[in-house]
Amino acid sequence: MQLTERHKQYWNINLRITGILLAIWFVATFVMGWYARELNEITFLGPLGFYMSAQGSLIIYVLIIWYYARYMNNLDKEYGVHEGELE
Amino acid sequence: MATQTSSHKQFLANLKRYYTFYTGGFVAFVVLVGILEQMGVPNKILGYMFLFATIALYAGIGFMSKTSDVGEYYVAGRRVPALFNGMATGADWMSAASFIGMAGTLYLSGYDGLAFVLGWTGGYCLVALFLAPYLRKFGQFTIPDFLGARFGGHLPRFIGVVAAITCSFTYVIAQIYGVGLITARFTGLEFEIGVFVGLAGILVCSFLGGMKAVTWTQVAQYIILIVAYMIPVVWLSVKHTGNPIPQISAYSTALPQVTALEKEFNDKATVKGAAEETVRAIFRERAAVADAKLKGLEAGKDAYLAEEKAKVAAKVADLKAATPPADPKAIEAAEKALKDFPVDVAAAKAAWTKDKGIGARAAPVKAHAEPFPATGKTPEEVEKNRSIAKKNFLALVMCLMVGTAALPHILMRYYTTPSVHEARVSVFWSLFFIFLLYFTAPALAILAKYEVYSSLVGSSFSALPAWVSNWAAVDKTLMSISDINKDGIVQLAEIVIGGDLIVLATPEIAGLPYVISGLVAAGGLAAALSTADGLLLTIANAMSHDLYYKMIDPNASTIRRLAVSKGLLVVVALVAAYVTSLKPGDILFLVGAAFSLAASAFFPALVCGVFWRRANYFGAVLGMTLGLGVCAYYMYMTYPFFGVNAPKWWDMNPIAAGTFGIPVGFLGVIIGSLITKAPSQEIQEMVDNVRYPSLDGTVSAGSAGH
Numbered sequence: 001m002q003l004t005e006r007h008k009q010y011w012n013i014n015l016r017i018t019g020i021l022l023a024i025w026f027v028a029t030f031v032m033g034w035y036a037r038e039l040n041e042i043t044f045l046g047p048l049g050f051y052m053s054a055q056g057s058l059i060i061y062v063l064i065i066w067y068y069a070r071y072m073n074n075l076d077k078e079y080g081v082h083e084g085e086l087e
Numbered sequence: 088m089a090t091q092t093s094s095h096k097q098f099l100a101n102l103k104r105y106y107t108f109y110t111g112g113f114v115a116f117v118v119l120v121g122i123l124e125q126m127g128v129p130n131k132i133l134g135y136m137f138l139f140a141t142i143a144l145y146a147g148i149g150f151m152s153k154t155s156d157v158g159e160y161y162v163a164g165r166r167v168p169a170l171f172n173g174m175a176t177g178a179d180w181m182s183a184a185s186f187i188g189m190a191g192t193l194y195l196s197g198y199d200g201l202a203f204v205l206g207w208t209g210g211y212c213l214v215a216l217f218l219a220p221y222l223r224k225f226g227q228f229t230i231p232d233f234l235g236a237r238f239g240g241h242l243p244r245f246i247g248v249v250a251a252i253t254c255s256f257t258y259v260i261a262q263i264y265g266v267g268l269i270t271a272r273f274t275g276l277e278f279e280i281g282v283f284v285g286l287a288g289i290l291v292c293s294f295l296g297g298m299k300a301v302t303w304t305q306v307a308q309y310i311i312l313i314v315a316y317m318i319p320v321v322w323l324s325v326k327h328t329g330n331p332i333p334q335i336s337a338y339s340t341a342l343p344q345v346t347a348l349e350k351e352f353n354d355k356a357t358v359k360g361a362a363e364e365t366v367r368a369i370f371r372e373r374a375a376v377a378d379a380k381l382k383g384l385e386a387g388k389d390a391y392l393a394e395e396k397a398k399v400a401a402k403v404a405d406l407k408a409a410t411p412p413a414d415p416k417a418i419e420a421a422e423k424a425l426k427d428f429p430v431d432v433a434a435a436k437a438a439w440t441k442d443k444g445i446g447a448r449a450a451p452v453k454a455h456a457e458p459f460p461a462t463g464k465t466p467e468e469v470e471k472n473r474s475i476a477k478k479n480f481l482a483l484v485m486c487l488m489v490g491t492a493a494l495p496h497i498l499m500r501y502y503t504t505p506s507v508h509e510a511r512v513s514v515f516w517s518l519f520f521i522f523l524l525y526f527t528a529p530a531l532a533i534l535a536k537y538e539v540y541s542s543l544v545g546s547s548f549s550a551l552p553a554w555v556s557n558w559a560a561v562d563k564t565l566m567s568i569s570d571i572n573k574d575g576i577v578q579l580a581e582i583v584i585g586g587d588l589i590v591l592a593t594p595e596i597a598g599l600p601y602v603i604s605g606l607v608a609a610g611g612l613a614a615a616l617s618t619a620d621g622l623l624l625t626i627a628n629a630m631s632h633d634l635y636y637k638m639i640d641p642n643a644s645t646i647r648r649l650a651v652s653k654g655l656l657v658v659v660a661l662v663a664a665y666v667t668s669l670k671p672g673d674i675l676f677l678v679g680a681a682f683s684l685a686a687s688a689f690f691p692a693l694v695c696g697v698f699w700r701r702a703n704y705f706g707a708v709l710g711m712t713l714g715l716g717v718c719a720y721y722m723y724m725t726y727p728f729f730g731v732n733a734p735k736w737w738d739m740n741p742i743a744a745g746t747f748g749i750p751v752g753f754l755g756v757i758i759g760s761l762i763t764k765a766p767s768q769e770i771q772e773m774v775d776n777v778r779y780p781s782l783d784g785t786v787s788a789g790s791a792g793h
Contacts, residue, residue: 011779029205029488033477046342046456050201055526076780081781
């Protein structure tokens, strides 16, 4: 089937949100990891660099996935590409 | 549509009711065993009760879920609600290594161990953003299915089958090993028998009902494993800090004290530090003696060995002839030393190199919370080693994450949800349930360390805590403690702890009755069995569905397909159990290797398949082969087990071989696609179709019956 402009717009928005969330994931993992020693100078529930890798980044991951599911569900409905009422 | 909606709701409500009853029943069972313990039933019987009750339970669920429908067998009928698929994925994901090994790894290696925590959770972001919803929309049965349909031709599917079998088989061996270990420890059965008892539990479940049975069993297993993990940790946290939330108390209360004690142990000016130093001095001296002997051996060969042997023999003679008579124990020790004296130069070299290794125990205490600790002779060398450590840490995290998003037994689970939306929500629940265990493990490691540093160190050898003497008696590799400097007081350097001890001994450290230890063993068994189930099913499906049905005999009847699948399942399970009983090499490396291999083989092709319309047959073949090839080649060249020991590329450890495999895989897909013509219109339309949950407002049920 031929895709409409609206379909293309939906995909572009999907790519954008995917990119943004991926950037957050990257910072929470690799930037935090790279500067773990420096972050350890700050104290938040123990040394921050250690805390982030043991717990903080994990919470960010859960939130990223939660937000993506919610955002995409709304986007599906807005652009009329959602599946029937199954829930 | 309306009837489907209400039946789905009804199904969900029923499931919630069943599993609530089930959880209640399990708690009642634990209480019952607790009462039996108080009545004086021996621990061994209680261990058997846990083992057989849980395996019978899984078998029961498997039996009730028996099916002869292809859609039910391969993808549980695609009606597993997000929440339950999340729990099943959690159990599928968390293996014996996560349940028993993780906290121990963190205890032993501090910050460096967090690479596993980060990698095995953050990977789900990639699953959610790049794969799960699209694979669900595609809606077939296996991961090679997607490769076959998206890139056309048999070759991409075949490479997918080979890669899926390679990494799943590597991984399943580690699981069956865990099953054997736990069964053996808690029932006293032989390791080899334990392997087969556990295997029976795995097979009864997946054999009858395929994915459907595995799914509902995994939900049950998740509940057991998370309850078993949490109870002792919460108890320990309350006992030490008065705070019932270990994830807070470990950082706010225990970690600062652990850090303070680490400093004290390393400071020779303090009482504890001075005592540690006396132990370390003994280790250094022993290492120096061994080193001197090794040098002598290098120079004098056989003559030196004979000379050394004569010295040992002379000592025995001296002791025997001494007046007044020497201590009989000393004579016995000297005679033993003579009896155990290495027979030839090679044996002597091995034995003395091992003795020299004891020098490692003279090293100062590692700071638990310090990232990338490094040593070196000059500040520049320290800095260089530190940057190597940092690079390897981040590379390992990346390989584990990408590997998570490429392991077929996990990706396959997202085929089982009723819709794309549910698949997205299901990734959230998956990570949430996994997170519950993974953010507890670092806290447990700190709490256990606090117990060891503050209570065990400094206690008297004549009054060791019960858990220490119990475990030291059971297994020397898990707990070994001896008074090296003969001062009657425990120093940290005198204790050697095996990683697996931390989780296994937590109930005793927290002063809980044996019933909780049994519960922890049941939890570890649930973790190992559930992962083994998922992996065996993946391997059997790749062979029966992709290889047999899709490539060899597309006209096979449904009955025949299921019969082939079930037959293969038994064969694969037996082969895996046989390989496991040979106890092959380093389990942790096997697990790491599975991740790097999966990451290099699958991730580039899968992601490009969805996000790049232009990716085609040749690109996929080139990318997957090169990715897998480079990764396997680097492991072969650098991992000591293979004996090549080629120089490393950019100081990268073999476990992180995916660092090279993944980019090469992407390059292969891109270059291979660009130098050949674009995929057909039909395939491009399929890509569009996968990208949108629905182009016509209906739920894509997949082709469950075909």
